[in-house]
Amino acid sequence: MLYVANHSIPANEPYRSSKMSQNASKKAKLQSQAFKRTRADHQSELAEDYVELIADLIDEKSEARGNDVAIRMGVANATVVKMLKRLMERGLVTQEPYREIMLTGDGWAMAENGRKRHTIVENFLLALGVSREVARIDSEGIEHHVSNETLKAMAKFVTRQN
Amino acid sequence: MLYVANHSIPANEPYRSSKMSQNASKKAKLQSQAFKRTRADHQSELAEDYVELIADLIDEKSEARGNDVAIRMGVANATVVKMLKRLMERGLVTQEPYREIMLTGDGWAMAENGRKRHTIVENFLLALGVSREVARIDSEGIEHHVSNETLKAMAKFVTRQN
DNA sequence: ACCTTAACTTAGCATTGGCTAAACTCTTGT
């Protein structure tokens, strides 16, 4: 359910108050666009983190249990249950009550994508000279806000470094 | 009101189930730490964006009105009002009903800090070869998830480039 | 086989950050 503010300035109309220069209006439009992107990112971000983590657990331990997810996410068990319901609605995971969590095809695709991005960002930070510890933490936060173009630039940089 | 999950693994106790290797436990701890950081970042993030924007408006137009904030944030007027209340509680802004928005000392400090970070990240992306358009958008999202260490590395990179 | 315990679920609550609609205030133009 995406809320869309009715403040977006129509592309065709001037929508310019007597006080507002055209430049200012343009600036407002561009900026609101960036903020909207950030808000939208936040919506998918958490889902991606959960899905990626579940994939990791399956690979590591051959199955993902809610409890492990809770511990790794640093979150209560009940929170995981609730989140899993939302992920099921989105068709990313499946789970029978009291059973292990499995990923759908879409889930695996999302996890793969996330892993790729994550790896690139983390390696990039390392190549930039950031410490292992900080690269790990920062990449987690940055990962979701990096466009494909920036990601490509980061990958290129890492390659050049070697 | 900060929720703290009761899952955090105490630093001193082993807290290791029979199945869980020490390595796995360590990994879980490190990872949950990163996710917690990201969640914590999100709490301050929006406040910072609003405060920074208000500072920009004051500098540009000599005063910041709620309506301008709404347009630039891409958000409804009512949302701004609600947010301003929270910012007032946090001692970042002041406002009399129906009057312009002003920043407190703390507010200005936060805005200044945000601007610095923002500038560094955006210039860094440009130096990395990312297009103007994308640098503008991505820096908005990345800005809040960059530690001081990474920020320093970015600044250094920009300098080296010139 | 069963009993304990760890894992899981349900229920109910809080906070944040959005929204619309309707009411109110301020400013500006005639």
Added chain:
DNA sequence: ACAAGAGTTTAGCCAATGCTAAGTTAAGGT
């Protein structure tokens, strides 16, 4: 001077993401 319109606020709604407490299920050790 005041009416209209722009800007602001209030009220009430919703969804997401967290929590605790209490109940339920499943699994492992004796």
